[in-house]
Amino acid sequence: MPVNLPLPDVATLFPIAGVRIGVTEAGVRKVGRKDLTVVLLDEGASVSGVFTSNRFCAAPVQLCREHLASGQSMRAMLINTGNANAGTGADGLARAQSTCVALAGKLGIAAQQVLPFSTGVIMEPLPIDRIEAGLDAAIADARLDNWLKAAEGIMTTDTQPKAYGAQITMGGKQISVSGISKGAGMIRPNMATMLGFIATDACVSQAVMHELSLALAEGSFNRVTVDGDTSTNDSLVVIASNKAGNPEITSLQSTDGQALKAAMLGVARQLAQAIVRDGEGATKFITVQVEGGRTAEECRKVAYAIAHSPLVKTAFYASDPNLGRILAAVGYAGIDDLDQTGIELYLDDVYVATRGGRNPGYREEDGQRVMKQSEITVRVGLGRGAATETVWTCDFSHEYVTINADYRS
Amino acid sequence: MPVNLPLPDVATLFPIAGVRIGVTEAGVRKVGRKDLTVVLLDEGASVSGVFTSNRFCAAPVQLCREHLASGQSMRAMLINTGNANAGTGADGLARAQSTCVALAGKLGIAAQQVLPFSTGVIMEPLPIDRIEAGLDAAIADARLDNWLKAAEGIMTTDTQPKAYGAQITMGGKQISVSGISKGAGMIRPNMATMLGFIATDACVSQAVMHELSLALAEGSFNRVTVDGDTSTNDSLVVIASNKAGNPEITSLQSTDGQALKAAMLGVARQLAQAIVRDGEGATKFITVQVEGGRTAEECRKVAYAIAHSPLVKTAFYASDPNLGRILAAVGYAGIDDLDQTGIELYLDDVYVATRGGRNPGYREEDGQRVMKQSEITVRVGLGRGAATETVWTCDFSHEYVTINADYRS
Numbered sequence: 001m002p003v004n005l006p007l008p009d010v011a012t013l014f015p016i017a018g019v020r021i022g023v024t025e026a027g028v029r030k031v032g033r034k035d036l037t038v039v040l041l042d043e044g045a046s047v048s049g050v051f052t053s054n055r056f057c058a059a060p061v062q063l064c065r066e067h068l069a070s071g072q073s074m075r076a077m078l079i080n081t082g083n084a085n086a087g088t089g090a091d092g093l094a095r096a097q098s099t100c101v102a103l104a105g106k107l108g109i110a111a112q113q114v115l116p117f118s119t120g121v122i123m124e125p126l127p128i129d130r131i132e133a134g135l136d137a138a139i140a141d142a143r144l145d146n147w148l149k150a151a152e153g154i155m156t157t158d159t160q161p162k163a164y165g166a167q168i169t170m171g172g173k174q175i176s177v178s179g180i181s182k183g184a185g186m187i188r189p190n191m192a193t194m195l196g197f198i199a200t201d202a203c204v205s206q207a208v209m210h211e212l213s214l215a216l217a218e219g220s221f222n223r224v225t226v227d228g229d230t231s232t233n234d235s236l237v238v239i240a241s242n243k244a245g246n247p248e249i250t251s252l253q254s255t256d257g258q259a260l261k262a263a264m265l266g267v268a269r270q271l272a273q274a275i276v277r278d279g280e281g282a283t284k285f286i287t288v289q290v291e292g293g294r295t296a297e298e299c300r301k302v303a304y305a306i307a308h309s310p311l312v313k314t315a316f317y318a319s320d321p322n323l324g325r326i327l328a329a330v331g332y333a334g335i336d337d338l339d340q341t342g343i344e345l346y347l348d349d350v351y352v353a354t355r356g357g358r359n360p361g362y363r364e365e366d367g368q369r370v371m372k373q374s375e376i377t378v379r380v381g382l383g384r385g386a387a388t389e390t391v392w393t394c395d396f397s398h399e400y401v402t403i404n405a406d407y408r409s
Numbered sequence: 410m411p412v413n414l415p416l417p418d419v420a421t422l423f424p425i426a427g428v429r430i431g432v433t434e435a436g437v438r439k440v441g442r443k444d445l446t447v448v449l450l451d452e453g454a455s456v457s458g459v460f461t462s463n464r465f466c467a468a469p470v471q472l473c474r475e476h477l478a479s480g481q482s483m484r485a486m487l488i489n490t491g492n493a494n495a496g497t498g499a500d501g502l503a504r505a506q507s508t509c510v511a512l513a514g515k516l517g518i519a520a521q522q523v524l525p526f527s528t529g530v531i532m533e534p535l536p537i538d539r540i541e542a543g544l545d546a547a548i549a550d551a552r553l554d555n556w557l558k559a560a561e562g563i564m565t566t567d568t569q570p571k572a573y574g575a576q577i578t579m580g581g582k583q584i585s586v587s588g589i590s591k592g593a594g595m596i597r598p599n600m601a602t603m604l605g606f607i608a609t610d611a612c613v614s615q616a617v618m619h620e621l622s623l624a625l626a627e628g629s630f631n632r633v634t635v636d637g638d639t640s641t642n643d644s645l646v647v648i649a650s651n652k653a654g655n656p657e658i659t660s661l662q663s664t665d666g667q668a669l670k671a672a673m674l675g676v677a678r679q680l681a682q683a684i685v686r687d688g689e690g691a692t693k694f695i696t697v698q699v700e701g702g703r704t705a706e707e708c709r710k711v712a713y714a715i716a717h718s719p720l721v722k723t724a725f726y727a728s729d730p731n732l733g734r735i736l737a738a739v740g741y742a743g744i745d746d747l748d749q750t751g752i753e754l755y756l757d758d759v760y761v762a763t764r765g766g767r768n769p770g771y772r773e774e775d776g777q778r779v780m781k782q783s784e785i786t787v788r789v790g791l792g793r794g795a796a797t798e799t800v801w802t803c804d805f806s807h808e809y810v811t812i813n814a815d816y817r818s
Contacts, residue, residue, distance in 0.1 A: 055747040056740025056765070087736040089750070089766020122733020123767050232737045310719070310805075311813055318814035324531020327496040328641045331465025338464040341498070356465070357498020358532050396719075398810050404720055405727035 001159075003285040003374050003394065005277040008148055008163040014176035015144035016199045018042035018241030022141035023153035026134030028127055029082030029120060034153040036131060038103065038138040039077040039197065045241045047074040048209035049115070050217040052234035058086030059096040059126075060116040061233060067100075067112045075113040077237065078103050079195065080120075080131055081156050081182075086232035087123035095126040102132040106139060117195055119156055119182065119233050151180040154195055157403060158182050162274040166263045170256050173246040175202045177263050181221075181271035196221055196236040196271055202260055203248040204240035211252055213238040215261060220268035223391045224276045225307045238264070276392045281399030284316050285375045289390045292342075292382040298335050299389035302380060305333035313396030316376065321367030323352050330380055342383030348376060410568075412694040412783055412803065414686040417557055417572040423585035424553035425608045427451035427650030431550035432562035435543030437536055438491030438529060443562040445540060447512065447547040448486040448606065454650045456483040457618035458524070459626040461643035467495030468505040468535075469525040470642060476509075476521045484522040486646065487512050488604065489529075489540055490565050490591075495641035496532035504535040511541040515548060526604055528565055528591065528642050560589040563604055566812060567591050571683040575672045579665050582655040584611045586673050590630075590680035605630055605645040605680055611669055612657040613649035620661055622647040624670060629677035632800045633685045634716045647673070685801045690809030693725050694784045698799045701751075701791040707744050708798035711789060714742035722805030725785065730776030732761050739789055751792030757785060 019041060026036035041047070049068055051061045067074070078099055085092045100114040118126065141149075151161035165178040183194035198216065217236050242248075249257045277285050288306050293299035306312055309329040315322040323345065330343060340356035350366045351359045370376055428450060435445035450456070458477055460470045476483070487508055494501045509523040527535065550558075560570035574587040592603035607625065626645050651657075658666045686694050697715050702708035715721055718738040724731040732754065739752060754762035759775045762768055779785055 054737060054740035055744060056736050056749045056752070084733070087733045087762065087766060089764055091766060121731070122737060123762070124733075125767075232733075232740060310809070314810055314813035317810065320814065322530070324493070324496045324533075324641075327465050328463060328531060331463035331641055335464060340465045343465070353496065353532070355498055357496060357500060358534075396810065398807055400719070401723055401726065401805065401807050401810060404723035405729065 002278040003282050005160055005274055008151060008161055010148055012165040013147040013163050014165045014167060014178050016176055016178055016241055017144070017201045017243035018045060019199045019239060020142040020144055021146035021150045022138040022143070023146060023149045024134050024137035024141060026080070026130050028080050028130055034149070035081045036134045036138050037079040037150050037153040038135070038142065040107070040142050041075050041239065042241060043073065043075070045074065045239055046204050046206040046209045047237065047239050048213040049235060049237045050213050052232060054232045056087065056232050058084055058118060058233040059088055059092035060085055060118045061235060062093060063096050063100065064115045064117070064235060067115055070112045072110060072112045074115055075109045076103055076107055077115045077117065077197070079117040079154055081154060082120040083118055083124055083126050084120045084122045084233050085118040085126040088125060092126065095128050098128050099131050103135055106135055115237065117233070117235055119154070119195055122232060147178050147180060154180065154182040156182060157280060158278055160278055162271055162278070164267045164270040166267050168259055168263045170202070170246045170259060173244050175200060175244050175246060175260065175263070177267050179267045179271050181275060183275040194221055194234045194275060196268070197239070198264055198267055199239040199241060200260065200264060201241050201244040203242045203244060203246050204260070205248055205250045208250060208252055208257070209238060209240065212261060212264070215252065216264055216268040219265050220272035224272045225304065225391060225393045273392055276394050279394035280403045281397040282394030283374070283397055284395040286316060286393050286395065287377040287390060288393060289377060289379045289388070290382065291379065291388045292385060293387040294385035296387045296389050299382070299387050300391070301335065302330055302333040302382065303389050303391040305329040306378060306380070307391050307393035310396055316371065316395035317397045319368070319371040321347070321364060321371045323347065323367060326378060327353060338382070344381035344383065346379040347371070411687040412691050414569055414683055417560060417570055419557055421574040422556040422572050423574045423576060423587050425585055425587055425650055426553070426610045426652035427454060428608045428648060429551040429553055430555035430559045431547040431552070432555060432558045433543050433546035433550060435489070435539050437489050437539055443558070444490045445543045445547050446488040446559050446562040447544070447551065448559070449516070449548070449551050450484050450648065451650060452482065452484070454483065454648055455613050455615040455618045456646065456648050457622040458644060458646045459622050461641060463641045465496060465641050467493055467527060467642045468497055468501035469494055469527045470644060471502060472505050472509065473524045473526070473644060476524055479521045481519060481521045483524055484518045485512055485516055486524045486526065486606070488526040488563055490563060491529040492527055492533055492535050493529045493531045493642050494527040494535040497534060501535065504537050507537050508540050512544055515544055524646065526642070526644055528563070528604055531641060556587050556589060563589065563591040565591060566689060567687055569687055571680055571687070573676045573679040575676050577668055577672045579611070579655045579668060582653050584609060584653050584655060584669065584672070586676050588676045588680050590684060592684040603630055603643050603684060605677065606648070607673055607676055607680070608648040608650060609669065609673060610650050610653040612651045612653060612655050613669070614657055614659045617659060617661055617666070618647060618649065621670060621673070624661065625673055625677040628674050629681035633681045634713065634800060634802045682801055685803050688803035689812045690806040691803035692783070692806055693804040695725060695802050695804065696786040696799060697802060698786060698788045698797070699791065700788065700797045701794060702796040703794035705796045705798050708791070708796050709800070710744065711739055711742040711791065712798055712800040714738040715787060715789070716800050716802035719805055725780065725804035726806045728777070728780040730756070730773060730780045732756065732776060735787060736762060747791070753790035753792065755788040756780070
């Protein structure tokens, strides 16, 4: 059961002119499930991507990087579930390449104009025959209003599709943003077993797309964690189809640039938080906010130490205000000169610890009350500077173990 | 059920001349359990300690560091379970100090000659009345052959006491080593919610004790992990009572120094591995061996990434050879220039991955066979140097969640 995660509201999933999506059942790993998605882009779209920091990155990630660096314009994306095509060596690269060639042939474009994405089990050969056999059906299904179906088509252990949209007005023109994501385990900053696709019809110069995709990743997908495992396949792709007729955005610092970035970041953050809300076995959604650091980096270290601690996460699961575990995580986060007497800890509005010790006014029943909620904010003050960072995570339950002990069976 | 962990063999727990141990039930947190231990040292013992790297270190750890740095000779240790006296601020320091003063008063020594240790729940005030009321009984119980009772007296979530010994001959003199440890969760290098005490009757110069205790920690307790949480209270204390009559060891590089270090390291490693074998919810004992690194540090990074991955640990629990999860952990371990095509992976004798892809000769049933064992060695080759490191860990089970969701109740 995801934590406070409503099903996508189709009324807010806006068609993006120039971006058509088709989904089919190719039987990649199991029959009878949507597992193959194509995204077809009209000529002239601006596209950029951010990919996993995992050095063991999957074959499709390697190809995406190559294709985006080629200087060619991107015209299609090909996404399969059921198989991650990671840990597959040279053969895996050849297989990913083969699927790009096959799709490019059917569309009359170059293979380098296709971005491939795979998610699922690692270290098994990609079944290219089944994928290539499914291409015609996926292409035939391509429509502007297929965002929800695409969100379903990229799910793996997700229990719900994840899709959000937004609209803004810019210079008299209506601008739409729609996005989908998937991911539920192997989720950690930089980025997650996570796929995210966010498209807008706004006119955006290719020159600012890299900065835009980085900003969206940093403000959303790079701030969520479920289990601390960074996947081999994480990919966030940002598309501007350049159809809306607004004056082209050539700087993110411009008024229009800031407005578009804010709208897209809102969608990206919802998509990223949805992954945590649907985290494997999650029963609670936890916001970890670290303030008073000297640098943003040390705030992130502390926030992730808390967000990754199995002891903290099981305490949340148990609704047990065993808050010393949070302080212990602060202590081992890796700030070598941290002075524990400067540490403050709040649980929502409850003031738990001060100067590194229990706040005299703290009462266990207040901590208990907050711990029972399904949404909890942990706020840590480091007392050594002005930097602040926020990450989002979930608790750690029996169900997590069950899901991951059974994933392949 | 601990993994292949026999009960201590009392025949190998040797009395250490000059080291008497007494244990009592002080009712620190719960009644009817041994929870207060004193270790009384004759004059003239050499003593050193290694303590947690957690910046949120507990009050007793702060006092241990102070007392050891004071230049005074150590004469007693005072160990309580049920309460960690961590996250307790200035009041916690005063309470720890009070227990040292109380014990010192009864023994006619200075408070600085007492080393205090606490383990248990964090952020609750240490019940000094109960501890101080128990001192007389603990002192009255002091005997040379109480090692097993002490191992029981320092247990928290441990399911079994942990105690080992060794004997060697040196210059015609028999040298004995005995040690105890506790810890089962919040276990991670540097060090663990772990207490370890290792004593020998050998004559060892105080000048080499620091080097000796560091060497023992690095080769044992700093190489085990259960859940990646570094505790606030980890302490390893090494004692040489200087009673055996051997020529004093003034260098660990001497023949005698090496022999003693090897014997004590053997005991330390058994004590540390016992903590993993008794890890909370553990059903398997995993050795992670990383070879071919440029530096020992990068080998450790990779070993710990594997040993801490909830996905890897749940796969071991499930006996599922989902070995891509291990490769993924290698990839995100933080070696920025790692070339995945140099990676090799073995599971015991089974050659799983080569050049970053599946070994063509690997068969799933071979991986399955090894995964079903209760003891498994994961061996990763990085193919970029000659450094090697080994860490020990356990799997991640439903029982871990149950234990840690219920710990305080």
